[in-house]
Amino acid sequence: MEKYIINGGSRLTGELSISGAKNAVLPILAATVIGGNKSTITNIPNLRDVQIMKEILLTLGCTVEYDGSTMIVDSKPLNQIVVPEELVREMRSSIILMGAMLSRTGEVILSYPGGCEIGPRPIDLHLKAIRDMGAEIEESHGHLHCKVTRLKGAEIQLDYPSVGATENIILAGVKAEGTTIIRNAAREPEIIDLQNYLNKAGAKVSGAGTSVIVIEGVDEFRDVNHSIISDRIVAGTIMTAAAITGGDIIINNIVIDHVLSIIAKLREAGVIIYTNGNSMKVMGPRKINSIEMLQTLPYPGFPTDMQAQMMTLLTVASGTSIISETVFENRFKHAEELARMGANIKTFGKVAVIKGVKELTGAKTTAKDLRGGAALVLAGLIARGTTEVYDIYHIERGYENLHLILQKLGADITKVN
Template identity: 60%
Template sequence: MSRLLVKGQNKLNGELAIKGAKNAVLPILAATILNKGESILFDAPHLSDVDAMINILQSIGCKIEFENSIMKVDTSNLSSHEIPEHLVREMRSSIFLMGPMLARCGKIKISYPGGCEIGPRPIDLHLKALRQLGVKIKEAHGFLECEVVKLDGTEIHLDYPSVGATENTMLLAVMANGTTKIRNAAKEPEIVELQTYLNKMGAKVSGAGTSQITIEGVKKLNRVEHKIMADRIVAGTMLVAGAMAGGDIILKNIVIDHIKPIISKLRESGCIIEEKTDSLRLKTHKRIKAIEMTKTLPYPGFPTDMQAQFMSLMAIAKGTSIITETVFENRFKHVDELMRMGANIKIDGRVAVIQGVPELTGANVTAKDLRGGAALVLAGLGAEGITIVNNVKHIDRGYDRIEEMLKCLGAEVYRLN
């Protein structure tokens, strides 16, 4: 199993172009099922989660070519509505297949999904919405057997603005009879990206990015070409890397609006950030300051996917920081590993109190989940000596060769097999 070796306390200096977003490409890959033909995706990231989705699509008869960040997907010859259980258990995002498979085939059999264990992420919101659109769902022996009775547009109010439930509902409703309205919809940029992709196909979706999305059902969708938006979490991770190690870095191919909450907190910590149209520059010259309070919230709040990386940064900040995790209840698995490196962190339920130390020290640590693993790599950048991060498979789910990205910025990070 791969490990990463991180040599600490080298100031960063360099430029990096951010690649396509994991959380945008996965629902879009599921959506390729809808047009019964070819889709071409540009700037698709090479991630293990993307590989898992490709394997699922190929298992049901899709043809896929993936080279140099260009992916060609042909879904014209679906051969099965049953998704292999072992593939579903690799990745939670396999749940996105429910909407498009039901829209196209009228039925799907799928097991409960796997993925990072960062706390309960029940799919009841997905199932409730699909039922409201006319889907009959039978749950037995760890499987969901779903069948469309009559697919009619309706008004759906989500009890929580779940990104996954919003996307799954959109993916089914585009082929429903009449109009569907999703109230209390998630507002994340990835929702807007899915709307853009679907509308390029010929769907009629509006309102993404607000709390109400309207979908007018259509009978047919077309061939499409689409460039995947830049990954805001990768961009945020690289910004924290710059703050952690110090120096002067430039990130290109980013959407500034998508990372405003992250930029705001980094400025609060003393980082100097210069914004341009689709790039920014981060400079740090002295020890960063603690941030009194950070709370994770649905977009446009501070993203839960940046909580672990930010905690690494606060571990070496001057003063005391408090981070409250409101989205997932078991997302502090990285804390014990940071403490192995000398961090001073106390946990009380969903609240972490971080007393900054002058420096961390390199250690042998283990990634327990995707973002927590990235946080340990960042901690290694700011630590004295060498850090070994084990279980890199978690990091590979969401970062396209994280060591190569960091090398572009002047870091010394090496993959050990």
């Protein structure tokens, strides 16, 4: 079983560029099946989830060339409607293939998706919207069988600005008959990236980044080249690593607007951050300040995917901090692992109270999910002694060679089997 071994105490310094965003590349790869066209996608991160999506595309009959950070997908030969259960169960994002496949073939069979265990992430919003667009969906024995002659445009009011549901409706709407309007749509940057890819291919999507998205159905798609936006959560994780180690790091290839909420909270904690174009300089303070209240919210609020990393920072802050997790129910699993390292954290449902301690100490820990695993790595960077992080396959779902990135910045971290 692979694990990270970290000897704490090193101050991180140096410069790096941020790779493509996991949460942008997966829906775009799903979208490649729609048009029967050739898509050349660049700035792709080398992640487990990307490999799983590649396997799904191959299983569906697409031809895929994958070299370095470029993937070329030709979906013209697509000839299957069953998405393999073992692949779907490994990756929650696979649910967005529902909208994409209905656009292409009018039929798809897939199982309920898997991924990190961070509480229920119901797909009811997806199913209701797709049904509103005319599809019949049979649910039995953990599988979904979706069929439609042709999807029809609809006005859809989301009860919650779900990223996945917003993406699924866009993918279903691009070839639907008529116009689809999504109200209370998610506003994340990754949805803007999906819109940009689709429009290059000939779709007519507008409004991404706002709460109302309009999709006019089209019949034809063309070949397309597209570069994935940089990963704001990887950037936020490295920013926090600089902060917690008292480091000095320059981060390039980052869209500053995408990380403004992270910058604001880190500055509140005393971190010094300078921005310039698509770069920033992050310097950790001598003393980390506590944060009175950090609440996760849909974009442009503070991202739930950065909550665990911020919790690690606050374990060594002066004073008491409160975190309110409003997006996912079961997202404090890292708290008990941090407590093994000496952190003083009390959780009450969706609220965590963190009382800063003078230092953390190394321990054997287990990553329970993707971002919680990253939080344990950050803790290991400053803990006295040696920290071992097990089940790092969770971490590798969202970070490309995190140990190598941190090594280059001066961390004493190794990956072993």
